Amino acid sequence: MNVEVERKFLCSPDIQTKLSDLGAVSVGEMLFSDQYFDSPDWRLTLGNMWLRRRRDCWELKCSDAGSEGGERKGGGGGGGGGDREGDRQCTCYREITELHEIMARVREQLSGREGAGGKAGETQEARVAKGIKESKVYGEMEGETGAEEEGENEGSGVAWVRALGLQPFAEFITQRHSYRLEGPGGVARVDLDSADFGYCVGEIEVMTSNPGNIDVALNTINTIALLLGLSTGKKVPGKMEVYLQRFHPEHYQRLLAKHIL
Ligand code: V4E
Numbered sequence: 001m002n003v004e005v006e007r008k009f010l011c012s013p014d015i016q017t018k019l020s021d022l023g024a025v026s027v028g029e030m031l032f033s034d035q036y037f038d039s040p041d042w043r044l045t046l047g048n049m050w051l052r053r054r055r056d057c058w059e060l061k062c063s064d065a066g067s068e069g070g071e072r073k074g075g076g077g078g079g080g081g082g083d084r085e086g087d088r089q090c091t092c093y094r095e096i097t098e099l100h101e102i103m104a105r106v107r108e109q110l111s112g113r114e115g116a117g118g119k120a121g122e123t124q125e126a127r128v129a130k131g132i133k134e135s136k137v138y139g140e141m142e143g144e145t146g147a148e149e150e151g152e153n154e155g156s157g158v159a160w161v162r163a164l165g166l167q168p169f170a171e172f173i174t175q176r177h178s179y180r181l182e183g184p185g186g187v188a189r190v191d192l193d194s195a196d197f198g199y200c201v202g203e204i205e206v207m208t209s210n211p212g213n214i215d216v217a218l219n220t221i222n223t224i225a226l227l228l229g230l231s232t233g234k235k236v237p238g239k240m241e242v243y244l245q246r247f248h249p250e251h252y253q254r255l256l257a258k259h260i261l
Contacts, residue, residue, distance in 0.1 A: 004092070010200075011201070015202060028178055036240070062105065086222035169248065190205075201238060
């Protein structure tokens with residue numbers, strides 16, 4: 001299991017100088033487009049699950065990483081959940097990239113009772129049931145996705161998400177400059193992102209395959225944040241939070257009310 005522990009920060013004009021002073025090494029710049037999907041009643045995101053397609057690859061981020069293995073308490077909303085000031089600015093998400101596992105987790109979430117329910121609940125249940133019936137088993141769904149859009153990688157198409165009644169709710173392009181930085185106890189990646197809707201944000205990220213190492217990751221991130229002179233104040237919003245606040249205020253308010261954002 002891959003767990004992504006990260007902390008967002010606002011980029012000061014001298015951030016690149018600070019990174020280079022700390023020995024950070026530039027590992028490249030890239031441009032990518034993200035598309036996020038959910039049901040009309042936001043059943044995935046209200047369950048703190050984020051389904052994304054980036055460069056024809058699917059990824060699901062789930063908030064259950066911090067509570068796995070019983071070694072530490074996971075905070076609400078994928079939060080760092082620790083006792084130190086800096087931990088509260090960190091988030092901790094499990095990243096799933098294997099398509100079969102993504103499909104299984106999405107199906108489980110859509111057919112469960114954890115989501116928004118409400119007025120669209122019944123319709124959504126019917127849609128999910130229909131999507132699952134049409135696709136019969138996930139092995140077949142994956143086969144369908146491979147064949148559905150000529151020239152795309154297997155599974156990169158959106159047929160399987162459509163069959164489950166999911167729709168894109170956010171789409172934006174990011175220009176990213178990434179750095180590699182040695183911290184105490186591990187290596188971190190620092191990304192400086194500029195999204196096409198006019199928001200810039202940085203993030204310090206440590207990936208670990210062992211949930212027992214989350215505290216080490218938090219320590220690495222907090223130390224780097226201190227060295228970069230980042231403020232210990234309020235948690236800095238990510239691109240999605242700002243996107244929803246600007247373009248989908250109702251969805252944003254529901255996520256705030258559930259303490260997911
Ligand atoms: C987990 C999550 C979302 C999915 C997007 O995650 P994020 O890491 O912010 O995006 P990005 O582009 O930096 O992805 P990467 O390239 O690192 O894989 S959208 C909202 N969340 C939850 C969340 C939260 N509750 N608080 C903060 C500060 N960030 C994200």
